[in-house]
Amino acid sequence: MSPEYGARRSQVVMVEPALSQLEKLTAAETHRLDRAIVALSVNPELGAEVPGTLLRDYADDVDGVRVIYYVTALRQITIVAYVEA
Numbered sequence: 001m002s003p004e005y006g007a008r009r010s011q012v013v014m015v016e017p018a019l020s021q022l023e024k025l026t027a028a029e030t031h032r033l034d035r036a037i038v039a040l041s042v043n044p045e046l047g048a049e050v051p052g053t054l055l056r057d058y059a060d061d062v063d064g065v066r067v068i069y070y071v072t073a074l075r076q077i078t079i080v081a082y083v084e085a
Contacts, residue, residue: 055070
């Protein structure tokens with residue numbers, strides 16, 4: 001990889017419960033959520049593992065955002081739900 005390019009970002013997909021929640025957010029909340037999604041796309045391991053599941057839980061206390069997601073074998077991030085945006 002050329003030094004001028006960074007690591008490849010993961011693709012992010014939202015399932016129906018997450019899409020329904022997205023429709024209810026204000027513009028400011030959506031902006032805060034976008035920042036969290038970008039951070040996760042760069043480093044999918046940011047969130048903590050949820051014991052006994054394949055889910056991960058990412059909480060950004062600065063922006064007040066929490067994202068529940070899982071990462072596929074191909075490093076695609078699927079957002080199951082998010083709260084506190």
